[in-house]
Amino acid sequence: MRSSLRRRWRRSLICTAAVAVVVVAAQPPAVSQVPEVQQIAEPGVTTGKVARSFSGGDVCAPGAKWMRIRFTELSLRGNDSVTLAGSRSGVYTLTAVHWPGKAFHTRAFEGDCVRVTANFADSGSSYAIDSYQAGANELAQATSIVAAVGDLCGSSCDQTAAVVKNMNAQALVLAGDNAYDSGSLNEYRQRYDPNYGQFRSIVHPTPGNHEYRTPSAAGYFDYFGSLAGERGKGYYSFDVGDWHFVALNSNISRTASSAQVTWLKQDLAASTKPCTAAYWHHPRFSRGDHGDNTSITPFFEALYNAKADLVVVGHDHNYQRFAPSKPNGARDDVNGVRQLLVGTGGRGFYSYDMNSAAVQEAGNAKTFGVAKLTLTATGYRHDFVPVAGRTYTDTVSGKCHKATG
């Protein structure tokens, strides 16, 4: 019964698709512009609309191998929930905590339809779905590239900018100290912009201590505008493929009871993504001059408790890859968060010879370079990519703690 229905769907959609192409071409964008947790799609992913009248049942993208659904509303009372099930695999139940305050995309489900089932006891509960993203290739092949680096401009950020450019990344995350010495608007214009300004459409910055040499990091917030999150806060989140990314500000209050850490916990709880990464400036762990920093523990603890996978930091001007660890540094290969210290964006190096509570698995203190994160819905591959002419590389892979299968 269901399969015959779907076959009919498919045939009629060939015609619909042809019409849709014309409509899309004439009137982009396909999806309405509402405030959302930015969802950066993997290359080749398509977007489709869901009828305004949709109120449960199957959301289908004929021919798709996987889909992720966009909710523009999720207002659930009590224990009410909405269950999503991919026609081939993947089940996820949304509850009240999953509403991040604006539209969001779910994790990906395999198959060409996602069945949406509301489990409401309270008549006041409601939700709205307006669109989806769909991939024509297997989900395992849906790959995003994210470039990650801190401590940039500096004498040599022209060299690392060329590395970023070669990656053809969907996103560039910056771990702070982006324009020396004080992150003034003038330094951003003179030093950062000629080299990294070209990445404006993909950049997601965080500020470092050098940005705060300008009072309130005003130059940073002036230069990046809305890309830097709310002025004065500078923490925000977004999604890349099936990864949730959280940008944090390690220069402002970060105690367990701070507004930032409270926000972080809520933000992590709301994400449906199987994989999570976060980044900021000051390392929790470092064998470099700046050493371990326990004031960062509340960030690390919230991430560890939410089963996050990766952390990217800078501050020490070198590269250090740590083993997955608990917030206190103890190695934890099952649930640990892996910290990548990538302070190699183009500012003079610091050596490392201090002790750290965490296990440093690899490191280099003489090569500028950028982390290339190759991300899928189940895991990551990280490569340290050196600047032209240099040979140091490092590679490590990992599985996402919350990924199924």
Add this chain to the structure above:
Amino acid sequence: MNRTWLGVVLVSVVVLACAAFVGLRSVGAQREEQLDLGSGALVYVDSTGRVREAERGGPSCQRVDVAAGTLVCLRVTAVPMQSELLVLDARGERLRLTEWGTPSRARVAPTGRLVAWTVFRAGDSYIGGVGTFSTTAGIYDLVHGKHYGSLEDFALLVDGRPHTADDVNYWGVTFSRDDRTFYATAASEGKTWLVRGSLDTRTLTSWRENVECPSLSPDGTRIAYKFRIGDRWRLHVLDLASGGDTALAEPEHVDDQPQWLDDDTVAYARGQAVYKVPASGAGAPEMVRQGASSPAVARG
């Protein structure tokens, strides 16, 4: 017909615009003249920081070298702690690279196919007390477009054993005529060595201690270098075949990578002038040019 004329007009406009731009630039700075890189004349950096060859003024550089029609220029840029390596030949610019650090040494291989540079890094946290420093020495193969960004990435063998200390520095590259072999200085743990490098195997092999800033003679048989005595350097010449070492007739302290004017004469900067002295150890130093540094010869 009309289209052809339009093309001619457009090309002319572009040419005129470029000419105007170059003209304006020349007025703003000083006119940069074409150097004759095969003239055999002395090339040097003058007291204003410009490369000179006879009466012609070239680019602004802190260090310069010339061989087989290829000129390498190492200079500071507007970005703090950044150097730029510029390579020119008769056709114009061949290569431009930036490096973290301030200019120290620059060399072109006798064939003109390889260039090398050394910069002093600034900002390394392990730059400690007086007399300590950190350098980057790199090589670029202009024929194959191959970039050897730092000799730190090569394997160093000292007395036949791998040396992997963190504090190794390299400086002062000089090339042999085969375009695969070079010599440089390596320093670590308070010692310095002349090392022989291979671009094929990416290895550096210690050759002799206390040989700094080597400069291979045009015939490839001897190395002029600076020999440390306490806190002073004296110019010496090492015969590679015999291992024989000769102190040159310059009694003063010299901090430069020497340059061979020919197989019998070594030039160098001392104070504010370029001098020359016989490579045999005989004779006496003779001033070549006042208000000059970084001597080179525009050998064809």
